[in-house]
Amino acid sequence: MPSGSRRSHTKSRNGCGQCKKRRKRCDGNPPRCLNCQRWGITCDYTVVSKAVEQIADRIFFTPADPAINLGVFPPLPFFDERHLRLLKHYTAYASLTISTELTLPIWRGNVLEEAKDHVFLMHSLLALSALHLYHVHNGEWKKYVTVANNEHESALASFRSSVGAIDCGNGNAVTAFSFLTVVFSLGLPVALGFTDTPDPTAAFTDILQVLRQAWCAMDNVLVGVEKGPLGMLVKNPRTDAGSCEMHPKGLKVLKALKRYNDNSDDTDANKAVYREALAQLKRFLIDLRDSPPTWANSLSWLTSVSDTFFRHLQQKRTFPLILLAHWCIPVYRALDMWFNVWAKHIVTDIWNTLEGDGKEAVRWAAEQVGIIPWESHPQNCLCLKCLPLCKGQPLVAPYTAT
Template sequence: MPRRTHRKSRNGCLECKRRHVKCDEKQPICSNCTVSERVCDYGTRFITAAPRAPLVQSASAAPTSVPRASPDSSPAAFADQPVNMLHVELFHNLYTQTHATFRISMSMPWIAQIITHSITTPYLVNEMLAFSALHLSTTRPPQREFYRYHAAQLQTQALAIFKDSNPTVTQETCIPLFLFSSLLGIHMLCDTLIYRENDFVQFLDRFVHYLRLHHGVRTILGQAWPMLRGSLLQPAFEIGMALYKLDGPLGPECENLLNRVVAAKLTKDLTDTYRRAIEALQSCLNVAEKADEQHASINAVVAWPVLISLDFSDLLEQRRPEALVILAHYAVLLHRFRDSWVLGGSGRFVIEEVTRYLGEEWDGWLRWPGEELHC
């Protein structure tokens, strides 16, 4: 009697194996888990077992980028599979809800071209969907873990595609590269602030990791600035440069902080690093105070980590008390806009934890952040 052909998927996801159903082995999320809205996990042993396929792939992709064929990867098989409704939901949420958080006006004459650049760039599409999933994880508490899981999966996929494609900066790629860098940075900042797990040491480690990764991505764009200034993003750049240019004196809180840093008689390099971080914070405070809408104020909140130097992140990693005090002053902005999903009440957490970590010796340095908690 001939041996019966094996019909089960050998490398299927753990959820399909648990349910004893055939898995089509699509990664990072198989069709069964997409339709049933289950958490799809292949386990760490499959991370490098097969090439990753982009969730959204451009039609002009080279043949070598096509994933390894599986028994169900024929054109006919794909035609029988359902549309990934999760991705449709995330895309709809992004352009109807999430974008409003950052005051992106659909009436801008160049927004249609921005969308065109977005939907034709696989790594950017995946990151956009990831950010939308992060947003939904905060607005739909019963499905928090479901959307947070897919946010992480989609972001990992975006980074993998970005690394594999190794894009060079050209007139054609500079806009999607800039958008990817910006959105990835905001996503990582939000995830760090929202899901801090009430562990201050872990939070600091994640915050430093975010600063370094975002700085690394921004470095790629160094040669793109001339191209971007001459692109359809030029109006946004001109507005941003004008907003965050500190052309006046420091406010009383930042001036007091800088005076304390100078009086501490630190090395010149340390003092200069702290001075730049404080001046960047003042520019963000100015923008937040002048903004007539909360959306624009949130932009000021996410700008400070972009403006500070990588040296400052090293000082945070070393737990330098002056760096932690400056971080607590930045947390005042987080606390002022605590009602935003982007910040998740992180301001109070940072201020209280820094105060507890440094002890009474630093109460004078932290007087203003502490007072802000009672406003």
């Protein structure tokens, strides 16, 4: 093309993902940009996450749920008009990014009720709301990342000053607070584009360690939480024994990993720890059946592995990293804006860290999340690029190891 004759285009740099894909200028107006309205599709500004695609239209384009009446919300000592706007944004938008259709009533109803009586939980909801506003506006509303951080710090300070012990009176609030703290901690790097997260694996495991410690401290009340209105958030998906067979080639993945561990030069004690973690990973994958996991259920494996395994994972020992990379495969397919982005960053970090046989052991995971160039994939590859996930396709795809 001759100098000075560069053709202009209508690609939007800061628009929604749908406009970017179609190289159309996006007006950037939530809850749904004009182009997406014309095309009749779900806009990033509506829900950002595909996880709520099925319920987005019903939420945004039908009358609001009469059960959600912020006009009668009891005043809190720190509440002002800004907080009310954030709370309204949470109920209408941000709550959708951490919910499925089944759990949405919990996050918009039960959790909100708990927040009326627990200031630390209210601050957490407001922090998520502000972070979501910053994210959907592509960082242009810079004040909201400051608001989000301030609300998050207020939540932590309020929790430390008001919760001396965890009991049946605050168990539900602390449960929701622990989840929201993890979501915020994971969501902040996502909103900032991972610019301040040079070591995503270490950052991720540090965040999960906080949740593991919280779960340990809540051990005496979790049974009550499971039986209460928030039970769906903490119950792991379980299938009846023998009721769900893993895809035979997916099972080949785990068999290859078992051989890797058995044939390694590690100590017998460490091999036993890793063998147990591998068995738990297998159970996690079987329980998923053919559906991508929700973000809460995704954490079930990492919150249930032994302290020794998790400590080795934080130390970046080879086999724990290999298992983490394979755990990332279904997480990468999870329909969640705050969570699934981490999967590719973690696998990339592990791929760049390991060498030799260890690196080869995570090749399949690297293919699945798109690290290895598509042109370099083997024939009959079943990664998301070569064979997108569709209804009925096994979540655990074939592994190339022999």
